[in-house]
Amino acid sequence: MLDPRANPHFRGHESAVAALHHAAMSGRLHHGWLISGQPGIGKATLAFRFARWLLAGESSADLSVPETAPVFRRVAAGTHPDLFTVERRVNVKTERLQSEIVIATVQEASAFMRLTPAEGGWRVVVIDGAEDMNPNAANALLKVLEEPPARAILLLVSSAPGRLLPTIRSRCRALPLAPLPETDMAALLAAYAPDLGGEEHARLVRLAEGSIGTALSLAEDGIAVAGLVDEVLAAPVSPARAQAIADNVARAVEGVDKFDTFMTLLRAGLAAHTRAAARAGQPAAQLAGRVALWQEFAKLEHEVLGLNLDKRAAVIVALSQLHRT
Template identity: 45%
Template sequence: MKTDPADIPDPDRVPGAPHPRMTARVIGQDEAVRDFVEASRGGRLHHAWLLTGPRGIGKATLAWSIARWLLAGTDSDDLSVPGNAPAARRLAALSEPNLQLVRRPWDDKANRLRAEITVEEIRRLLSFFHLSAAEGGRRIAIIDTADDMNTAAANALLKVLEEPPRDGLILMIAHQPARLLPTIRSRCRTLRLNPLKPDLMTEVLSDLGVDQDAVALAALSGGSVGEALRLAGQDGLKRYQQIVDLFATLPRMDRIAAARLAETAAGRANADGDPFDLTITLLDRFLTRTARAGLMGAPLPQAATGEGALLARLSPDDRAARDWAGAQARLSARARAGRAVNLDPAALVMDMLTELAHLPPAQSALPATG
């Protein structure tokens, strides 16, 4: 039975956030915007651009803003386009004939999104460039994300890049560009985007209607709007506070509180995310921030009440920092490997917490005094 297109989730949209094509402005990426605008105005518009940087910092928003700006024919310095411009309305409705979106397709047989961008999607891109060439005008393709291409798709795309279509522009989004073929990277001009600073994160999250602590979300998400939205949608700040409160009981960890945290990882994954993945991700963040505290002092801003004092106590020097960093790499990988073979998620988290409670820096940490 064929799935209704309205029921197919967008593989290129963060749960809880609008699709990037609906975002009217690019925030915090002024250098990348300026580089593209100057290249366009100077007649140096390369046929393929690789938009790189951590996940969730605005790469897709920038790609859609570039496409909207070029197709609308406006001349703004910041890629802004009036919302009532015909090209802007067509892009919002995914009805722009001069734009092709390449992303992971839906598998009707499996009733889920495919894990990869297949060669069939790149062949459709070839047809788009060839069939629309006779109509004239600029044609733009957005690939979100290039990391998702399988080997056959990557090889097919390479042929397009080797013989670029006239008046064609390809915008490729890549979270991990090192995974792409070197020959693909060498045929693209790179725009590197950076994580957003806390004040800009606050501005973006406010625009998106997030009423949680934007400063804490910025600290915990590493400047990624997409990650901040994921955390906000899954009560990530509340869960992280639970982790901080648990480790505050060291050197004798509260086993009841530990078991309660472990049980939260056993919930069923849904459209908002996977509770196990969230728990391990937050433990990773806690351990990373703890390790950094031993080298650079407790991080600012804090991501939870009492976090700064706790990290200073758990990780007072570089030796403790190395212990926490080693534990993060070792235990996180072990927990995720165990989950991959369907071991009990609560047991995996409890095992991780038990080992952390017996680390030398955890055992030597004195409880806070009032």
């Protein structure tokens, strides 16, 4: 799957696209937008698509910019002078990915926003994974939202907006994205993975539940991981079986690491179960426990990948938490 900065493919989310287009064309573009939704449905792709469109001074209703345009190429390469991306970075001392977005990164973005646009248009900051900000970084961002510079816009991308400060959410215009319908999923899979067989293609569409990112991860890492997730969500597993699953997930085969796929599918499955429980009238306290567990799984995955921790131990911890819930 292409990096969101360089991805020309975008389908669905018509109401979100229309809201961004209308706000920009009306001259009343809000200074902060919170683009939220489940992982892998195109949130970051939409953010960079809108950033390119703003920086190019386009007017197309679908926010498209030709791939041949200089703006498209510079955004893809990360060299446009009026675009700044905030995300977890590699620690120069440890050479490992940070487990959170730190205040220094947000302060860089704040200083960037207060500069005069180099090309006379907008200054755009995309915060990818906004829920990863630590408290100091979040408070630094809040100051920018309270006193936004002219001709500058913040695009926050988040899979867990509930982890953001309420004051940050209240100062942004909410733009929630729904899971992609099967027709859009099928079209995107055909574009990204044209060599998939028809049966595998259809199964991926069903398993991914509206997340093209999840579908492509499954195509790369093997559908068998989905079977393990189905197993642990269906009923508690024994300690011995939990250890066997952890061994399977943590073992890299031919350079493929299944841990990220397993955790992504585990969160997606837990979210689906929670929605079903809510529709069935389960008590709010039990639903809150499921939501908290979803957030814990996201935090656990970030810490493991960011700090290079033991993936096998992390899977066992996750299965133990799932069993207790």
